[in-house]
Amino acid sequence: MKTQEQITxxxxxxxxxxxxxxxxxxxxxxxxxSIDAQIMVLKDNMDNDDINxxxxxxxxxxxxxxxxxxxxxxxxxxxxxxxxxxxxxxxxKEKPK
Numbered sequence: 001m002k003t004q005e006q007i008t009x010x011x012x013x014x015x016x017x018x019x020x021x022x023x024x025x026x027x028x029x030x031x032x033x034s035i036d037a038q039i040m041v042l043k044d045n046m047d048n049d050d051i052n053x054x055x056x057x058x059x060x061x062x063x064x065x066x067x068x069x070x071x072x073x074x075x076x077x078x079x080x081x082x083x084x085x086x087x088x089x090x091x092x093k094e095k096p097k
Contacts, residue, residue, distance in 0.1 A: 002075050010074070011042050013087035021090045025063070031090060034067035038086055041071035048072060 002010075018035050025031055037055060040046065046054070051072060055065040073079065074086055083089050 001077065007042050007045075007075070010085050010087065011039055013085055014039050014042075017087045017090055017092070020092045022093050025091070029061060029063035033061075034064045035090060037064050037068040038071035041068050042075065045075070046072065 014035055018032065021031050021035060023030075023032050040054070041051060044050070046068070048069070051065070051068045054060075055068050070089075071086060079085070
C-alpha cells in the first residue's frame, strides 16, 4: 500500500501532466476524464466497490473505469514495472514545431 506522501506526489504528477495530455485517445476515449477518475480514486482512497458504483454505468466508458481500476491497483502496489506512477502512462500532445 502506498504512503500518503506517495499518493500526494502522484496526485500532483497527474495534475501537472493533465494539461499536456491529448484529450482523447486515437479511438476517441476520454483521456482527461480518465485522469480525473484516477485523481478521484487516489484522493478518496476508493475501493473496487466505490469505483464500480461511481464509474461502471452508462455515462462512463469502460476506458474511464479501467483507468480508475489502474489507480486502485497502483495504490495496492500493483503498478507497471516499466513506468513509475500513473502519470507517465498518459500520451502527451505533440509539441508544435
